[in-house]
Amino acid sequence: MAEIAYARVGPKQALGAPTAWNRLKANHNWLGAWFMLPAAAFLILFLAYPLGLGVWLSLTDTKIGRSGVFIGTENYEWLWDDSVFWLSVFNTLLYTIVASAIKFAVGLYLALLLNENLPFKAILRALVLIPFIVPTVLSAIAFWWIYDSQFSIVSWTLRHLGLIAANIDFLGDTWNARWSVIFANIWRGVPFVAITLLAGLQTVSPSLYEAATIDGASAWQRFRYITYPLLTPIIAVVMTFSVLFTFTDFQLIWVLTRGGPVNATHLMATLSYQRAIIAGQLGEGAAISTAMIPFLLAAILISWFGLQRRKWQQGESND
């Protein structure tokens, strides 16, 4: 046996001697580095470097067309006393918390509905996802028209049903504008939550529900003690993404209100765009976006560990 192996190896070695080059070609680390090169180049040049540069810019007084000098935490001190900045923080938190909570509730409800036995299930699922496919800006423009102060179809319908006397000023009034943009965000986010949770629901074995029903569990108990625990890991991931993208939203606000009326709908992202790109204060804008990072980390940690907890409580390992 050993002889055969030796005989087979012999000529092969003569054919391609284990030169340094051949050994290198089979080296996983060396090959791996070359395979990683394109992705690493993109992510370092256009993601990691700008991320660091953003923090640095926030410590300088850079303006558009003029490189700045280091001024320490002056931008942050300025923001600390800026009521518009704090208003944008309040708006962002309100927007994120209300929209995410409702997206979760409606999304889960829609997922449960779609998980039932339905005719044309595939078509229904495809239709539900359409708001997620269409570019946000373009659907936001449709909402802009729906929210128009004079020609809003919602006002028209309510007026003709006799529910209101005058047109609703959706985007002109402070709180109306806030609820309007939150509604548009929920409309856009529900399909994502629903379809991903539906994928999770489909992995839950129906025999569990049958067993629970035989044991006399009510519909609510079946949901509370079977569906919800089994769905928790996927809920954690979906909600982390949902919170993250809601918190950093820019497009919807920019199309619908541009932060108005009187800054009532300015989110941190739109405020940083306005200060940095429109007003040209790159340093100050960078300070606002850097100030988002702690909130983002907190949001990720809360939704991740808060919801993931159940998994290791059940004795499973964290993967």
Next chain:
Amino acid sequence: MTDALAGKASDPRAVLNATADHSEGMSYLQTLPRRLVSLYLPLSIILLILLFPFYWMALTSIKPDDQLLDMERVSPFWTTAPTLKHFYNLLFQTNYPRWLWNTMFVAVGATVLSIIASVLAAYAIVRLRYRGAAWVGGAIFLAYLVPPSILFIPLSTVVFQYGLFDSPFALILTYPTILIPFSTWLLMGYFKTIPFELEECALIDGASRWQILTKIVLPLAVPGLISAFIFCFTLCWNEFIYALTFLSTTSQKTVPVAIVNEFVDGDIYRWGSLMAGALAGSLPLVILYAFFVEHYVSAMTGAVKE
């Protein structure tokens, strides 16, 4: 029980379902009126709300101007004299075809670059398992969580330094930072499902790693590649803040930016062309989506399930 059986027998489709598909499960326990209230009614309300803006968008884009603004004479929920005037204006009196082309060019360029980079990275992380591969995988997932809204200010200075400002290449090179983390993560999942033995056989037969990737792994991962491609393409089409910041010439703009900046001029008669523009900008994606629903859903859920 007899009620349930009677209800079931009265609905021939339910019987068919029960014989053809055992997954019907416990739904026979629910009577039809109950299902109407607890299932069909809420489902239709949600669907109506989700789809109404598109109906409204399409309707507005074919309404003549006088019906758009006069809501008392004709019911606003339909139109009696549909017109293609708004689409005609869009195609022949604005730069719209040019903006569509820009968007398409940027989306295809960025997607192709990202998929190439992601295939190589995902294969290396999953199968070459170089030292620290697990850490790199985690770092790529973290990169997915970095939102464009906190990157656009420093990126605008970087783009300016590299001399890419106001050029489509600024977008083609920056979009991959959003796309690569996602598609790498997705493709890692697909590559893990390809049996290791196939690669071992190829290695014994003397194939190089490159040959294994192009001749064995990629053909088997085609569904994953399609999913990644479609999802990346949609993300590019949807991207707004980079395009808004890095482009300034009207003829260079992408559809979302152009519609927001070039069409909105306070003229109340612009609503028709605005909606036509929004509809025409959404249609390519909706058509693509209609053909690849399953791939799209698996991309979305695959990235979440890890």
